[in-house]
Amino acid sequence: MQCNATCFLGGGEVVEVMCVIKVWHGVMTAQPDGAWETTNRSTCPEDPVVSLRPRRVPVAVQVLGDLPGSVPELMDERPCPIIHNTQYEESTAGSSESQLSDSTEADQEAEAERSQDVKIYIPYESAELCITQIAEDMEAMKRRHLEMVQELEENFQITARETQEWTVQRIRAHYQNKLNTLRKILDLYQEKVEKKNADWERRVAALTLQNEQQLEELRAERSRGKEEALQWQKEKSKMLEMFSHRLDILHSHQTSTIQELQMARQEVGKVQEMLMVSSQEQQEATEEGESSENKGLSAEQHTVACDESDQPLEGAKARLEELKESLYQKEREITELLEAERSPVPPILQPPCSILLPVIIHKAHAVFSVVAETRALLDQMIEENRVALAEARDKLQRLQMAKDDSDGREEKNTDNEGLDEYKSSLSLLQETVGGYEISQLALDCIKTGESPVINDCNAVSELEDILGCGTIRTTEAVKSVGQQLLLLQDQLKEAKEEKKKIIENYTSERTLRKKYYNMVEDMKGKIRVFCRIRPVNRAEVAQGGAVVVEKIDDYSVTVETPRGPREFQFDKVFSAEISQEELFHDTNRLIQSAIDGYNVCIFTYGQTGSGKTFTMVGDKEQKNPGIMPRSFNAIFDMIRENSNKFDFKVSAYMLELYNDRLQDLFVSLAGEAHAQPQSHGQARRVEIKRNRKGVVFAQGAETKEASSAQELYALFQQACANRHISATKMNVESSRSHLIVGIMVESRNLTNGSVSSGKLSLVDLAGSERAAKTGAKDHQLKEANSINKSLSALGDVISALSAELPHVPYRNSKLTQVMQDSLGGNAKTLMIVNISPSECNLNETLTSLIYATRVKAITNNAQRNVDSKEIAQLKEE
Numbered sequence: 001m002q003c004n005a006t007c008f009l010g011g012g013e014v015v016e017v018m019c020v021i022k023v024w025h026g027v028m029t030a031q032p033d034g035a036w037e038t039t040n041r042s043t044c045p046e047d048p049v050v051s052l053r054p055r056r057v058p059v060a061v062q063v064l065g066d067l068p069g070s071v072p073e074l075m076d077e078r079p080c081p082i083i084h085n086t087q088y089e090e091s092t093a094g095s096s097e098s099q100l101s102d103s104t105e106a107d108q109e110a111e112a113e114r115s116q117d118v119k120i121y122i123p124y125e126s127a128e129l130c131i132t133q134i135a136e137d138m139e140a141m142k143r144r145h146l147e148m149v150q151e152l153e154e155n156f157q158i159t160a161r162e163t164q165e166w167t168v169q170r171i172r173a174h175y176q177n178k179l180n181t182l183r184k185i186l187d188l189y190q191e192k193v194e195k196k197n198a199d200w201e202r203r204v205a206a207l208t209l210q211n212e213q214q215l216e217e218l219r220a221e222r223s224r225g226k227e228e229a230l231q232w233q234k235e236k237s238k239m240l241e242m243f244s245h246r247l248d249i250l251h252s253h254q255t256s257t258i259q260e261l262q263m264a265r266q267e268v269g270k271v272q273e274m275l276m277v278s279s280q281e282q283q284e285a286t287e288e289g290e291s292s293e294n295k296g297l298s299a300e301q302h303t304v305a306c307d308e309s310d311q312p313l314e315g316a317k318a319r320l321e322e323l324k325e326s327l328y329q330k331e332r333e334i335t336e337l338l339e340a341e342r343s344p345v346p347p348i349l350q351p352p353c354s355i356l357l358p359v360i361i362h363k364a365h366a367v368f369s370v371v372a373e374t375r376a377l378l379d380q381m382i383e384e385n386r387v388a389l390a391e392a393r394d395k396l397q398r399l400q401m402a403k404d405d406s407d408g409r410e411e412k413n414t415d416n417e418g419l420d421e422y423k424s425s426l427s428l429l430q431e432t433v434g435g436y437e438i439s440q441l442a443l444d445c446i447k448t449g450e451s452p453v454i455n456d457c458n459a460v461s462e463l464e465d466i467l468g469c470g471t472i473r474t475t476e477a478v479k480s481v482g483q484q485l486l487l488l489q490d491q492l493k494e495a496k497e498e499k500k501k502i503i504e505n506y507t508s509e510r511t512l513r514k515k516y517y518n519m520v521e522d523m524k525g526k527i528r529v530f531c532r533i534r535p536v537n538r539a540e541v542a543q544g545g546a547v548v549v550e551k552i553d554d555y556s557v558t559v560e561t562p563r564g565p566r567e568f569q570f571d572k573v574f575s576a577e578i579s580q581e582e583l584f585h586d587t588n589r590l591i592q593s594a595i596d597g598y599n600v601c602i603f604t605y606g607q608t609g610s611g612k613t614f615t616m617v618g619d620k621e622q623k624n625p626g627i628m629p630r631s632f633n634a635i636f637d638m639i640r641e642n643s644n645k646f647d648f649k650v651s652a653y654m655l656e657l658y659n660d661r662l663q664d665l666f667v668s669l670a671g672e673a674h675a676q677p678q679s680h681g682q683a684r685r686v687e688i689k690r691n692r693k694g695v696v697f698a699q700g701a702e703t704k705e706a707s708s709a710q711e712l713y714a715l716f717q718q719a720c721a722n723r724h725i726s727a728t729k730m731n732v733e734s735s736r737s738h739l740i741v742g743i744m745v746e747s748r749n750l751t752n753g754s755v756s757s758g759k760l761s762l763v764d765l766a767g768s769e770r771a772a773k774t775g776a777k778d779h780q781l782k783e784a785n786s787i788n789k790s791l792s793a794l795g796d797v798i799s800a801l802s803a804e805l806p807h808v809p810y811r812n813s814k815l816t817q818v819m820q821d822s823l824g825g826n827a828k829t830l831m832i833v834n835i836s837p838s839e840c841n842l843n844e845t846l847t848s849l850i851y852a853t854r855v856k857a858i859t860n861n862a863q864r865n866v867d868s869k870e871i872a873q874l875k876e877e
């Protein structure tokens with residue numbers, strides 16, 4: 001209470017005043033200067049206690065004198081209740097009503113003038129009451145303080161959570177940006193590679209074509225060469241025959257000549273002998289004549305005899321000369337023949353070029369004559385064109401001048417007809433001149449063999465019309481074609497190698513990119529999606545459907561649709577050959593997460609008969625156990641490995657969602673009906689609930705503990721025995737319900753006592769089916785409708801989550817309620833989409849893959865469920 005008066009605690013009337021809890025107890029004395037001195041503040045804090053609720057406190061106030069200065073107010077709104085002496089006296093006379101009078105300002109001023117000595121009495125009872133109230137208020141204040149502290153703590157936690165979310169969002173945005181940049185880079189790279197590929201392919205095609213043409217030419221040349229070589233061979237053998245014949249003749253001629261020569265020589269020898277004999281005889285006769293000079297007669301006789309003997313000698317001489325001449329003649333002939341025989345024989349084997357050369361020379365002559373003719377023609381054409389061009393230019397000039405004249409006249413004359421005519425003929429002439437000029441250029445180009453250098457586009461196109469694209473080639477260019485070809489072949493080889501390298505790099509880079517992308521997505525909390533292709537079954541083989549699904553790499557699958565191939569990307573793609581073990585190898589990490597205290601969900605999705613149960617459960621004989629039995633083993637293997645650090649507890653529930661009703665598979669319907677006859681075969685009601693952390697649990701379902709993998713498997717078998725399965729046209733053992741197996745793993749850290757609780761949900765969904773295909777009737781049709789309805793609700797949830805809609809229709813179906821924490825919740829989720837590779841299931845396969853692609857876009861926020869030792873103890877209590 002704030003009061004500008006000296007207050008004495010004492011008896012008085014009880015009055016009701018509004019008391020501001022700015023209260024202290026003490027004595028305040030008015031000072032001569034108008035100020036107030038406070039004494040006896042032992043119970044008064046340094047500053048008044050503030051911020052308590054104003055409340056009504058019954059106090060009695062006695063004013064013993066006039067109030068000094070202005071009258072203070074107990075509250076902002078209400079004036080201070082003051083009882084003056086007189087009023088107080090009246091009130092002490094027995095008035096039970098309070099005598100509070102609201103002094104007006106004028107009254108207060110008057111009273112202030114009257115006296116400075118004012119006293120107010122507050123009765124002890126009231127003071128006590130007041131103190132009690134104050135104590136209560138203090139208590140309330142304390143409580144409020146505590147509430148405030150709690151509130152502050154909560155606010156702090158909310159802020160911390162918000163900050164955390166904000167950080168996560170920022171990291172997410174950062175990664176998204178990085179990813180977008182990466183995508184852009186990749187797209188650019190891909191574009192570049194494609195461009196380069198297309199370019200190289202074009203070049204390769206052109207080179208191949210060129211190569212083929214040259215090979216063709218070479219082949220033609222070779223065959224021509226062969227033909228000519230054959231002809232030459234024939235001619236050669238003919239000539240050889242002729243030569244040998246001639247040689248034979250020569251030899252025989254030579255032999256006869258040699259014989260004749262020998263005979264002639266013999267004759268010559270004889271003649272020479274005869275001559276010698278005759279010359280000896282002549283000498284002897286001369287000697288005899290000298291001795292018989294004296295014997296006159298005998299000498300004359302002898303001279304006559306000598307004259308008679310000279311006649312045959314001369315004949316012999318002539319004959320000798322003749323013989324000599326013929327001999328020389330024969331010798332010359334023989335020498336000539338011998339020389340001819342000895343002279344080099346023309347080469348028999350000549351290279352084809354020597355045969356071809358004359359042909360080529362002949363052809364070259366022919367070509368040359370054609371070229372010469374063409375040149376002459378070209379020169380003539382150039383000359384004619386030049387003359388025509390000169391004439392056209394001349395005409396143009398004249399017309400231009402005429403036009404200029406008419407322009408001058410036009411200023412005076414308004415008639416434009418003549419001018420238009422001029423203009424049209426001028427433009428016509430200009431066109432003609434342009435045409436001639438281009439023709440001139442083209443003719444010059446043809447003559448020189450050079451490419452024209454012009455910038456005018458129209459002129460270029462016109463020139464190309466005349467010359468044809470790329471027809472102008474210089475002889476150097478022709479010569480270098482061979483070299484260029486070799487060069488290009490080398491380049492082609494290099495390009496092919498480069499292309500191969502690029503493709504290899506691209507493939508490895510693509511695989512890496514997908515891997516990193518998946519890692520980033522995983523870090524972001526995106527649901528992981530695997531795709532498993534089932535082998536073609538007998539029914540599909542019988543239908544003759546082609547295989548339309550193909551795994552491209554570890555992360556991509558294509559489906560051949562009537563509109564062309566369609567590619568889908570997943571976190572992993574498993575082909576038909578992949579074993580159960582290999583598939584499980586990639587899911588092992590999630591089992592570890594469940595043991596670490598995370599909420600984990602693995603579910604299969606796909607059309608009926610696509611292999612969901614095979615993937616989750618395995619085959620009937622358990623030769624190829626699926627994810628469920630393998631998970632049981634993995635859980636207990638991991639428990640065994642960590643048994644020195646943790647204390648584990650494993651429990652499980654197994655449910656079936658059949659005809660939109662949840663059933664506990666640990667309780668057989670028959671057994672339940674037997675135990676509770678009033679239930680008429682209705683199983684205990686199982687309901688889906690979510691705990692404070694949003695984790696789904698089945699209320700009303702029996703949870704059984706297991707201490708080994710075998711025990712857990714036995715429980716699973718027990719549950720499977722109660723499951724609804726029947727044969728359809730598509731699957732001899734078709735699941736008619738969704739199977740939900742929940743395994744809770746609680747681990748207590750032996751070192752610090754913290755407790756983590758993870759849940760592994762393994763869901764084998766029933767397959768979507770078409771009644772026409774499965775042949776479902778009666779109750780099977782009802783089952784199929786229920787399955788399709790729940791899957792459609794699941795589809796709606798997936799669509800809403802992937803489109804990030806504000807409302808997600810989880811409540812539309814029991815299935816979506818069961819899976820609420822796995823889709824968009826706090827679970828680490830893996831979806832395995834099972835597909836058939838056959839063409840006959842193309843539509844269903846496409847639907848499943850589109851579904852799965854949407855699921856890939858959903859983000860979960862997985863959090864570890866771990867409590868400290870104290871919290872765990874409190875929870876237990």
Ligand SMILES: Nc1ncnc2c1ncn2[C@@H]1O[C@H](COP(=O)(O)OP(=O)(O)OP(=O)(O)O)[C@@H](O)[C@H]1O
Pocket residue numbers: 533534535537576606607608609610611612613614615619731733734735736765766767768834
């Ligand atoms: N990867 C696989 N390798 C070998 N056989 C397979 C594979 N996937 C499926 N099968 C066989 O195909 C048949 C149908 O498979 P499954 O029962 O698992 O299909 P489903 O998708 O669960 O069908 P429904 O939805 O009707 O229950 C089974 O006989 C199964 O053994």
